[in-house]
Amino acid sequence: MQERKQTIEIVHFMGDTTLYPHVSVDCVVFGFTGEKLKILLLTRTGVSDEGVYNDMKLPGSVIYENEDLDDAAYRVLHELTGIKNIYLQQFHSFGSPGRTQNPRDKVWLENAIHIKIGRIVTVGYVALIKIGQKLQAISNQYEAKWCDIDEIGILAFDHNLIVSKALEYVRSKLVEDPIGLYELLPKRFTEAELRNLHEIIFGQKVDIRNFHKKFTSLPYIVPLNEKQQNVAHRAARFYRFDKIIYNQLYR
């Protein structure tokens, strides 16, 4: 892993770096509980004129000196989750000069990366992960929390905009190629879980009978000899996604 090199630059530039756009990556990490779509957010603690505050932000980082964009995003996610193989896609870059205008964000950022910052162009990434996976933060700078997509409140910088663009991207991407749905589902999932995910992602109620017809006709959804345990309603069967069959059909 590369070392953080930005601090060296302070000596050279003595604060004049405000003229330059810096480049960062920000990651919108989606997870699905079976019922709700969540994103992974970090708590940010800072000091403003009104005292100490806590709010939330997307995981992200300024790119290192010799680092490609994708590598920076993988680094952030690896440090955050300990996971190495992550479904990750660049989706949009955000460069409004106003995105670091809030004094709170500016102060926080300058404390965090030890450079005077004028503006930052950030490259947005979407990651889809199985929410049940144990996350093992490699770096203690991250205190991550799964937040319900409908209840995220006001985030730092333009991160609300980034989240809404990310959701739009995921929708259109999964219409085109639904494989990402199975990145979000657990390894064993029920028909109702896939149906819920469909409804949330595409923002439309699904007809249960039509869905069932389609579900049972998909050759890459393989029924398992296992059912739910200890549930109040009738125990539902588990299924798994077969990537090999899927790729044979569509790749």
Place this chain on the structure above:
Amino acid sequence: MQERKQTIEIVHFMGDTTLYPHVSVDCVVFGFTGEKLKILLLTRTGVSDEGVYNDMKLPGSVIYENEDLDDAAYRVLHELTGIKNIYLQQFHSFGSPGRTQNPRDKVWLENAIHIKIGRIVTVGYVALIKIGQKLQAISNQYEAKWCDIDEIGILAFDHNLIVSKALEYVRSKLVEDPIGLYELLPKRFTEAELRNLHEIIFGQKVDIRNFHKKFTSLPYIVPLNEKQQNVAHRAARFYRFDKIIYNQLYR
């Protein structure tokens, strides 16, 4: 329009700007002749160890101090073509540290923008325009040429990569929403022109009879009382795209 402000920075930093990533936009401008898909490229003249050379590059620019990414892309296109209303979409950012590694590119860039450059992260844009439109370059720094997409040779920087990613993007975008096809076609077009465009964009031969059936059933394709003139083969009818009908159906 904003002034170019980068030159000021030389005084402040005396060449140490190599540590910073700069940010630029690059535009892949597609046009369609009725038979061939073309992109708009600029001739670049530079001096290398082997003497003066000419090659081609995408139109682009470093972003100005207070400029958003989309604004930078619109500025480049406006200066290049004189056109103000352009179908323009950001599609991908490119940030490999190696993308400015070729000494030829490095020297050219430093001469062009008068800053010592370490690396540049560039935000890629796709524009679709009607090739018949008169292009009126506002700035004389651009000498643009329509080049056949299959014959573009080796471009500056990583611009071949950007072009191939742009083509991929256009393909998937137009599957989802074909409205972009009509940005590329002239105001009056023939069925064969739309069919050719389909074949080129989606990379597949189209069955003429099936295509005709579909073509004549689309309510937003309106036949005109005009036919081709002075053609060797049977004169074909012209059609126009009706955006209002299209939007009523799909938006």
